[in-house]
Each structure stands twice: as C-alpha cells, then as structure tokens.
Amino acid sequence: MSAITTPFGFSSTAGEVVSGVDLTGRRAVVTGASSGIGAETARALAATGAAVTLAVRDVAAGERVAKDITGSTGNQDVRTMHLDLTDPASVTAFTTAWQDPLHVLVNNAGVMACPEQYTEQGWEWQFATNHLGHFALATGLRTALAADGNARVVVVSSTGHQRSPIVWDDVNFAFRPYDPWLAYGQSKTAGVLFAVEATRRWAGDNITANALMPGAVYTNLQRHTGGRGSGRVPAELIKSVEQGAATSALLATSPLLEGAGGRYFVDCNETEIVDRRSGTLHGVARYAVDPDNGRRLWALSEELLTRAG
Template identity: 75%
Template sequence: MDLITTPFGFSSTALDVARGADLTGRRAVVTGASSGLGVETARALAATGAEVTLAVRDVEAGERAARDIAATTGSTAPRVAPLDLADPASVAAFTGSWGGPLHVLVHNAGVMATPERYTPQGWELQFATNHLGHFALATGLHGALAADGAARIVVVSSTGHMQSPVVFDDVNFAFRRYDPWLAYGQSKTANVLFAVEATRRWARDGITANALMPGAIYTNLQRHTGGRGSGQVPPELIKTPEQGAATSVLLATSPLLDGIGGRYFADCEETATIDRRGEAPPLHGVARYALDPEGAERLWTLSETLLAKGIA
C-alpha cells in the first residue's frame, strides 16, 4: 500500500491547504479552538465556507477567537460552545445539545506533560483529556457524523506517542511511578489507536478518522515544559501555528483522503510505520504499536468500560 503524498509540506500553512476547498453548507467542530493550532484550524475551515463551532473550556477566549476569525476571513463568526474534555458531564452536555449532521470533527485540544493530576473519576488527567474526553465526544456525536454520509474525524496526536504505548493494565499509573512524558506518550498513542478503530467500526457509516503529528510549535500546550526556552527541538524544525495547523486542515478537506482512514500523517503526507526510534526523519514516523488493530479494539473496549463506570 503506497503512502499518501500531497503537493504540500513542512512550510505549508493551513490557509494554503484550504485554498480551493469548498465546504459551504458543511459543519465542523474544532476542540481547543480559542488559541494556537485550534484557532488556525478553525480559521482555515471557516475560510472554506464551513459553519464552524469552537468547542472550548474558556468561552470568553473562544468568543474573542470567533470575532478574530470572522474579521480575517470575512465569514460569519463561528459558534462558540463550552467543552471541558476532562469532565464527562460537560462532554455529554455538548453532544446532547448538538442537532443535525456533522461533517468534520477535529480532536485538537490537549494537555502535555502535566504534573500528576487525576479527575474525580480517578482517571489520569492526560489520558482523560487527550483520549477519553475525545472518545466520549466522538461516540456521542456518532449519529450526527453518520448523518453526513462522508464525515471525517481529524485526531491531533504527536511524535510524543513514541514515548509509550498504552499500558492497558495501568493506564492511570496506579502501580507505576507517574512520569509526565510517559503519560503524555500513552495518551498520544491512544489518539492514533482511536483513529484506527473508529475507521474500522464506522467506515460503513461513511465516517473515517486519521491521526497526525502537527510538528513542533510553541503554543500554550508547552506551559508545563519550559516553553520557548526548552531547546528540545532544533530551531529549523519549529513551525508557526499556521503551519502546524496545515496537516489538520489537509485531513479535513483534501479529496485525496476521501474514504481513507486509520492512517497517520506529518508535514501534510502519510508517514512511515517504524519499529524503533531513528528509522524515520525527526518528528516523522509512527510506531507500529500505535496502528495495531488488536490494540485499537482493546482500547475502544477499555474506554467504553471506563466511561460507563465512571471509575478507574
């Protein structure tokens, strides 16, 4: 199976990718869209004519972002709706209030390398926010996605997934010493596995899901990691938020992705599966365990169980 390539690459921006796409009459939801990659993803989708909803924790910040998007694109201001992915009640309120079809769902929001924290249900915060909340959001919106007939889910993962597979017997660090990067890596692997299993289960409904690495971008995501001064990535590999959002917009709009799901992209192209670090260019490659269909099915079952019980 050949890897998917496109005319776009490292330096392409979200608006570059969106140019020529027409999503007039289509509806999109972008989580974490009040800043960073989320607002640039939403801006590009609004520029295509899509009706965009910004799903955000901070509604006031979301309203500011919506006004800015309207001013810079000439489109109608996006709708803003509250969503806290770490709170199952908030996710349920969002999905319960949604009416009509949904064409594009972008799982963009996330936290990175946070200090050890747990939700009231006992879920480790990064796993709860980055994976479980988005899992509940997508399953809660399944009917709306299926109603479109050709819906896409775009899942923002990270090369950080190579830090850790999903440790199924201890996802909440009940027995392991907590490590913020292992927890982040586990949650990002879960993002890719979700795309694999969602496509397998829902392709018959016209729903496909793909995951991506946006690149190294300085945003609020790095609030716990030292930010711009951390020196972890060479300067030549740093992207702007506009460039970082490009792959998300590609997966949401490109006809090259019609009917295709369960894959992983970086720099606007599908990236190779690898078995060990060093087998791919920096910030590229997807670990084989992140695309494992058995692991994907197991994670789906575990996620359903955790959400049903509300306990770890």
C-alpha cells in the same frame, strides 16, 4: 495500501492547504480552538465556508477568537460552545445539544507533560483530556457524523506517542511512579489507535478518522515543558502556528483523503511505520496502528466511561 502523498509539506500553512476547497453548507467542530493550532485550524475551516463551532473550556476566550476569525474570513457562522473534556457531564451536554449533521470533528485540544493530576473519576489527567474526553465526544456525535454521509474525524496526536504504548494494566499510573512524558506518550498513542478503530467500526457510515503530528510549534501546550527556551527541538524544525495547523486542515478538507482512514500524517504526508523510536519527528510506532490494539483500547475506553456513569 500505498501511502498518501500530497503537494504540501513542512512549510505549508493551513490557509494554503484549504485554498480552493468549498465546504459551504457543511459543519465542523474544533476542540481547543481558543488558541494555538486549534484556532488556526478553525480559521482555515471557516475560510472554506463551513459553519465552525469552537468547542472550548474558556468561552470568553473562544468568543474573542470566533470574532477574529469572522473578521479575517468574512464567515459569519462561527460560534463557541462550552466543552470540558475532563468532565463526562460536560461532554454529554455538548453532544446532546448538537442536533445538526457534522462533516468534520477535529480532536485538537490537549495537555502535555503536566504535573501529576487526576480527574474525579480517578483518570490520569493527560489520558482523560487527550483521549477519553475525545473518545466520549466522538462516539456521542456518531449519529451526527453519520448523517453527513461523508464525515471526517481528525486526531491531533504527536511524535511523543513513540515514548509509550498503552500500558493496559495501569493506564492511570495507579501502581507505577507517575512520569509526565510516559503519560503524554500513552495518551497520544491512544489518539492514533482511536483513528484506526473508528475507521474500521464506522466504515458503514462513511466516517473516516486519521491522526497527525502537527510539528514543533510553541503554544500554550508547552507551559509545563519550558517553552521556546527549552532547546528540545532545533530552531530549524520549529513551525509557525499557521504551519502547525496545516496537517489538521489537510486531513479535514483535502480531496486526496477521500475515503482514507486509520492513517498517521506528518508534514501533510502519510509517514512510515517504525519499530524503534525514530529520533525524528517522523514515523508512527507499529503498536499505535495495530488493529488489535485499537479494538482493545475501544473496549477499555467504553469500560472506563461506563464505570464513570
């Protein structure tokens, strides 16, 4: 299986990536689209003519972004729906209300390196937000994705996944000291594994899923990590929000990814598998694309959601 390469790269913007793509008559959902790369991903999808739904916790903020997207793209079919990924009832309400075929689901919403916090179900906050909520959303929308006949799921992961595999016996830090970066890494590994296993499980429905690293982009995501002044990433590696949304837009729309799934992309191209932390923003850990790990995570996710009722 050869790696997928594209004409796009580090400096490409979401607008450039979708130029010439026509998704008129198709539908897309983008989580966490009230700001940051989620908003720009939604804008790019709207520019293709797709009907775009912004799935957000803050509906008022989402409606402001939706209005701005309509103004900049001319697409009148941009709407907002409430979604709280840490609340299983909210996810169920969203998936139950959705009645149309769905062409693109972008699992974009996320939190990073936040202080120790747990949901009502006892789930660690980052694992719940970045993975479990999106898992419940995607599986709840499977019928809608299958109805499209050629649907795509896009998972926004991070090079942070190289910080931790899934710690199977203690995903919720019940027995080990909480570490915000290990929790973040585990949750982002989970996103990549979801893409691997969803592609395998849903092949009969022509649903593919791919994961990505958007790049270093300063948005609200960094509110717990010091933001732009933290010095974690060299200035020359920082992307604009429009550039940060490019790889998501590519995975959602590019003909070059037709039928391709279970892969991990950086700077609009598939990246290499690594067996040690790469020390760069490139590379995907072997454990994050291991099919056995994907199956194991799927079973664990179903078990946790079933217990939650």
